[in-house]
Amino acid sequence: xxxxxxxxxxxxxxxxxxxxxxxxxxxxxxxxxxxxxxxxxxxxxxxxxxxxxxxxxxxxxxxxxxxxxxxxxxxxxxxxxxxxxxxxxxxxxxxxxxxxxxxxxxxxxxxxxxxxxxxxxxxxxxxxxxxxxxxxxxxxxxxxxxxxxxxxxxxxxxxxxxxxxxxxxxxxxxxxxxxxxxxxxxxxxxxxxxxxxxxxxxxxxxxxxxxxxxxxxxxxxxxxxxxxxxxxxxxxxxxxxxxxxxxxxxxxxxxxxxxxxxxxxxxxxxxxxxxxxxxxxxxxxxxxxx
Numbered sequence: 001x002x003x004x005x006x007x008x009x010x011x012x013x014x015x016x017x018x019x020x021x022x023x024x025x026x027x028x029x030x031x032x033x034x035x036x037x038x039x040x041x042x043x044x045x046x047x048x049x050x051x052x053x054x055x056x057x058x059x060x061x062x063x064x065x066x067x068x069x070x071x072x073x074x075x076x077x078x079x080x081x082x083x084x085x086x087x088x089x090x091x092x093x094x095x096x097x098x099x100x101x102x103x104x105x106x107x108x109x110x111x112x113x114x115x116x117x118x119x120x121x122x123x124x125x126x127x128x129x130x131x132x133x134x135x136x137x138x139x140x141x142x143x144x145x146x147x148x149x150x151x152x153x154x155x156x157x158x159x160x161x162x163x164x165x166x167x168x169x170x171x172x173x174x175x176x177x178x179x180x181x182x183x184x185x186x187x188x189x190x191x192x193x194x195x196x197x198x199x200x201x202x203x204x205x206x207x208x209x210x211x212x213x214x215x216x217x218x219x220x221x222x223x224x225x226x227x228x229x230x231x232x233x234x235x236x237x238x239x240x241x242x243x244x245x246x247x248x249x250x251x252x253x254x255x256x257x258x259x260x261x262x263x264x265x266x267x268x269x270x271x272x273x274x275x276x277x278x279x280x281x282x283x284x285x286x287x288x289x290x
Contacts, residue, residue, distance in 0.1 A: 004148070011151045012057060013050035014158050015138065016130065020049020023126075040093075040101070041165045048089055052082040056127040057135065074131050079124030083115045086123075090114040097173045098180055179250050183282050186247040193240065194230055231285070251286040 024046060025038040039046045056078045060069060091114065094100050105113035139145050234240065 007151060007155060008146075009054060009058065010155055011146065012135075012138065013047075013054055014045065014155065015050075016053035016134075017045035017047050017050030019134070020046045020053075024049075041162075041169050043161060043165045045162075048085060051085060052078075052123065052127070053130055055081045055085070056131055069131060071128060071132075074127050075124035078127040079120050082123040082127070083120040086119065087111065087114045097177050099173075099176075176254065179253050183247065183250050183254070186243060186250070187282060187285070189243060190230075190234060190240070193237070194233060197233065227284070248286060251282065 021039050021044045025036060025044075028036045028038050037044075041047075056074055059081075060074055060078055090100070090102065100113070103113040104110040104116040104119065107116040107118055109117035137145075234244065237244075
């Protein structure tokens with residue numbers, strides 16, 4: 001692939017990321033009955049659609065108008081590859097930000113709630129529309145129809161805007177992750193002091209993030225048994241007032257971050273499974289201490 005071919009591939013990635021944003025935003029907005037600026041970033045683009053489009057256009061031959069691509073290959077192989085891409089994206093974003101941004105657990109034939117058969121089928125159909133209807137409007141027999149004089153400045157401007165967008169988006173999301181980890185440290189510190197004063201041992205806060213659900217539920221049961229006494233004790237500990245104040249501030253910050261663009265774009269998002277019980281206990285503690 002020459003330098004110009006690479007730039008055109010990047011151009012197609014941008015265009016189809018934008019078209020994907022239009023499709024998904026329209027679909028979600030109709031379901032919610034109000035406008036939802038769908039997408040992880042602030043701008044009108046969803047990169048996973050751009051990447052999925054490149055899969056059909058290059059590895060599967062959709063960008064070769066002279067040689068007609070096999071529609072079965074586009075539908076089945078393309079749909080499968082896009083499904084793998086969606087699964088990996090869901091897993092990576094959950095590990096990076098302690099959030100599950102979409103969940104298909106309520107749909108039939110899903111895998112860990114990250115992907116489902118319905119979406120895989122829609123991916124295949126969308127790729128067929130892309131290859132046989134949409135892409136021919138942007139590419140001719142040589143694979144390039146949009147003039148270079150437009151493509152070059154367009155991708156340059158987009159790259160600058162996208163980098164700025166990505167920086168602000170990632171700062172916001174990593175800030176939330178950092179605050180969640182600070183909340184966990186505060187709660188661990190409270191427990192250590194409580195155990196020393198009362199000469200008892202409770203289930204470790206680390207159990208709250210254990211992979212085994214039974215351990216997390218055992219922690220919740222332990223918390224339920226001691227929470228009233230623990231909260232009374234904490235309210236009397238003047239030497240911990242600064243840490244309690246910091247804990248309240250972090251909980252307020254988490255609540256404020258619920259109004260960011262990414263949060264509004266994915267209203268169905270959920271706290272990462274490892275953090276679900278931790279967040280519930282932190283919310284209850286924050287409410288009762290105030």
